[in-house]
Amino acid sequence: MTGLVLKLGPKERVLVNGAVIENGDRRSRLAILTPNANILRLRDAIRPGEANTPVRRVCYIAQLVLSGDVPEDQAGLQLLRGIEQLSQALVDTDSRSILTEATDAVRSGDFYRALKRLRGLLPREERLLASAPAPSRPS
Numbered sequence: 001m002t003g004l005v006l007k008l009g010p011k012e013r014v015l016v017n018g019a020v021i022e023n024g025d026r027r028s029r030l031a032i033l034t035p036n037a038n039i040l041r042l043r044d045a046i047r048p049g050e051a052n053t054p055v056r057r058v059c060y061i062a063q064l065v066l067s068g069d070v071p072e073d074q075a076g077l078q079l080l081r082g083i084e085q086l087s088q089a090l091v092d093t094d095s096r097s098i099l100t101e102a103t104d105a106v107r108s109g110d111f112y113r114a115l116k117r118l119r120g121l122l123p124r125e126e127r128l129l130a131s132a133p134a135p136s137r138p139s
Helices: 054-066 072-089 093-107 111-119 122-131
Strands: 004-008 013-016 019-022 028-032 039-041
Touching: 004 039, 039 054, 054 072, 054 111, 054 122, 072 093, 072 111, 093 111
Parallel strands: none
Antiparallel strands: 004 028, 013 019, 013 039
């Protein structure tokens, strides 16, 4: 069997091709056999007001494709631009590797894989932002 396997906790919600699906009272597994289905775990979703950092904004664009709110061709260019901007700031080997994989995923139309890879940068971004000096206030 090929495709994506979702393991859902009790009452967990997932968006599949624009429809919100809620799991029952027990853990379950769903096999998504349709290629290129748009799937987004709602517990992992970034809300519009939470897209307030560079990595979160790029993740949010990928998420909009998966939710069906933005056409792939429209978001693809924005994602590639966002990834390019991130690559100018995140220059370590691990980040570069993740960004390269995300770029390849976008180019092949695999927005789920692109989002998954980009989400891997969120903890790194959080650490970098936490260690950054506070901006000085004008006198």
